[in-house]
Amino acid sequence: MRRSISFSIAFVLFLLPLLLGLVETTTPNPAVSLEGSFTEAAPAHFVRGPTVNLVTNSSALIFWRTDVPMNSTVDYGLEESNPNLTVSNSTVVGDHRITLTGLAMGSKYYYQVTSNGTASDEYHFRTAPADGAEFKMIVFGDNRPDTDTAPVQPQEYSDLVDLVIAEEPHIVIMTGDYVLIVTESHSYNLDAWERFTNITDRLGHYAPIYGVLGNHDTSAYTGTLRLEYFFDAFEMYSEPSPYSSFDYAGVHFTLLNSEEQYNNGRITGTQYDWLVDDLTNTSRSMKFVFAHQPLYPLQHINSALDRNMTEMIRLQQLFEDMNVTLFAAGHDHLFNRLTVNGVVHIIAGGGGAPLYHTPWGGAFFHYLKVDVSSGQVDFTAIDLSSVTREQYQLPYDGPIEIEARFLANNTLQRNGTLPIFYFSEIPDEVLYSWDGGSNSTTLTGFPDEPDAHTLDVYANDSEGSWSHERFVFNTYNPDWPTPTTSTSTTDTESPPPPMDVVLILGIVGVVSAVVVVIILMRFKRK
Ligand SMILES: [Fe+2]
Known part of the structure; x- marks a missing residue:
């Protein structure tokens, strides 16, 4: 007895969607065929897509998803509103994947998908151009x-x-x-x-x-x-x-x-x-x-x-x-x-x-x-x-670009207080200068005084052209240098001469002046 009741309930549950389906198909809809099975007759609800995927210069995958399994058709062509080519699959599926093949390279295709007689809007995509083309x-x-x-x-x-x-x-x-x-x-x-x-x-x-x-x-x-x-x-x-x-x-x-x-x-x-x-x-x-x-x-x-x-x-x-x-x-x-x-x-x-x-x-x-x-x-x-x-x-043909990155120094971050510099190409030579001081081929640490400091960075490219960037650092907290500004006027200015050259020239100048004074005094005594 219990078995026959269960069977009756199951039979009614089986019939219910069919009855509902018949009600739906009685609605006038020229796109829906009254022939065929129930799944073919139900109007499609597109849950996903359609989307164009895996496009090559001769093929594309059209994907869409319907809420219930249905058949699949893609109409497509090179002219808008004139899809003169068709690919269909009568197997009812929820995830529809139709691969279009034999497409023309670098071309704009229009397409529209249809499931159980319900069509999507028309969309378009471009096939890949030839290798090296735009x-x-x-x-x-x-x-x-x-x-x-x-x-x-x-x-x-x-x-x-x-x-x-x-x-x-x-x-x-x-x-x-x-x-x-x-x-x-x-x-x-x-x-x-x-x-x-x-x-x-x-x-x-x-x-x-x-x-x-x-x-x-x-x-x-x-x-x-x-x-x-x-x-x-x-x-x-x-x-x-x-x-x-x-x-x-x-x-x-x-x-x-x-x-x-x-x-x-x-x-x-x-x-x-x-x-x-x-x-x-x-x-x-x-x-x-x-x-x-x-x-x-x-x-x-x-x-x-x-x-x-x-x-x-x-x-x-x-x-x-x-x-x-x-x-x-x-x-x-x-x-x-x-x-x-x-x-x-x-x-x-x-x-x-x-x-x-x-x-x-x-x-x-x-x-x-x-x-x-x-x-x-x-x-x-x-x-x-x-x-x-x-x-x-x-291709980039300007002067070397100089960019800075900063490393913080606390327990959560990697230790180190020196900025890191990156160059758009490998320079032939790099010079650093803190606060307009002497040039150095190696980057030394921040000056001890907690204040605003400048760091000039010069990079020489393979053609002998110098790039220059000036960075401003505020070292009020020496553990966490804060870049306030990067004046960053990239120019092709040559770096100032190294301090030892300036020093030598200064000494030579002073000595020369002293010699001239002594000669003049002796000349005066005579
Ligand atoms: Fe993320």
Whole structure:
């Protein structure tokens, strides 16, 4: 008896959705076929996308997600509102992945997806151009919400996404920290990541998006990785991996994981070995590397990839040896460019998270536009008002750039009070001068007097041209030098002569004067 009641309840539960489905299909909708199974007839609700992913010069993956399993069709073509090509899959699925092949190189395609007769809007994307041809890349990230607004995404991020869409980039790279936190609550995580993908997919309609993992995007530090949400947000691999590489338009792209469990803020061990192989084995002359944490942070000093100085120097040396053009990161919520021995380091972390105000500036919401061609790379940082805030171009043929970084000295930070200087290329000769004093080829410690001090730094390039920067330090607390200003008029002024030369000239002058006086006195006596 109990068994027959259970069977009856199950039968009713089975019929209920069918009855509801029939009610829905009675609504006039010419796009919905009344033939076929129930799942084919139900109108589609697009939970994700459609987005364009893994774009090459001849193929692209179109992804979208429906709330229930349905069939899949992509209509596409080279003319707007005229999708004359079609790829379909009758297998009902929730995650729809249709690969378009045989596409024309460097071309703009329009596409529209359909599931169970319900069509999306029409979107467009560009296939990769030929190797060495021009393309536009956008880099941004650190869009995560603040603690008091999470899981709601910042309005600044949504606004930046609209600006980036208007740029019509070929490809987009995101620098991490997409959500505030990954918790033990699956429903919270789903909600937080859905808020991120709802905004991000608006851009994903038009360009492939690749992202590196940020420290806020995993709970690795509590012992559980929970990378499934990050993997789900980006359709950028055949097999999900927190680090990977690919080629695009003749450029080699490497995405690193600076959040490795037990190796937070380090590129080491197996991943470092993989990186060496990856950069060694590519035949591409231009290489772009990305990670969430920067090598030369401005806010997270000693708590980014500079955490382990030996590994940091090793990574910089690897980039130099392998002719890496660009290393871009986030983590610091600001914009900064620092060229070190020919490697351009960019922090593009102004995607919407609370900005960091440091002595080095760059605290504005932004995206980085990178225009790439075979002989030139243009970097442009653009803020929320579409104002260009910084531009830089490769190849760079100006004088050596001199930049300073400071090491604090307290129990939480690495010991040391000397500033560190970085040069845009390896100088032939470097001279330092405290308070306008004698030049020295080695940098000595801060003067003892607690006061404002100047430090002039001169760097001579291979063509014999001198660059000069003057930095001002306030040593009221000698343990924590505070850069008040960097007068930083980069010029090609030669350094003043060393003090010993001045001293010798002075002595010679005084002796000469004395001799002249003695001669005159003797002449007078006569
Ligand atoms: Fe971060």
